[in-house]
Amino acid sequence: MHCLAGEINQVILNIIINAVHAIQQKGKSEGSGRGIIKISTRLEGDHVVLRISDSGTGIPAHIRPKIFDLFFTTKEVGRGTGQGLAIAYSTIVDKHGGTIDFESKTGEGTTFTIRLPLDEESH
Numbered sequence: 001m002h003c004l005a006g007e008i009n010q011v012i013l014n015i016i017i018n019a020v021h022a023i024q025q026k027g028k029s030e031g032s033g034r035g036i037i038k039i040s041t042r043l044e045g046d047h048v049v050l051r052i053s054d055s056g057t058g059i060p061a062h063i064r065p066k067i068f069d070l071f072f073t074t075k076e077v078g079r080g081t082g083q084g085l086a087i088a089y090s091t092i093v094d095k096h097g098g099t100i101d102f103e104s105k106t107g108e109g110t111t112f113t114i115r116l117p118l119d120e121e122s123h
Contacts, residue, residue, distance in 0.1 A: 048118065071088040098114060101113050
């Protein structure tokens, strides 16, 4: 697998930062102090699969279709630019020929799944 390591690192960082913000937001509303972020990797067939899960607020159903849109953010001014997940999508899909998806339960958390092909010729 050939990849742009710095850009993949940025994708992971963007998702982790969003997870931290979701956990902090949940802590403010529920009074809980800590959350959980889990990262796992595995080989599935001809893909490397990376999963990043958090125990934050989850993504409300009505905004899920927009989360990869450039400049879309739910964060207050000065906290989010709306570029992180759009850049993540472009990096994974356009530059690496992979996929990025998510599952989310409001109030329980979100899991992002990134699949990157091992075969350079698949993109």
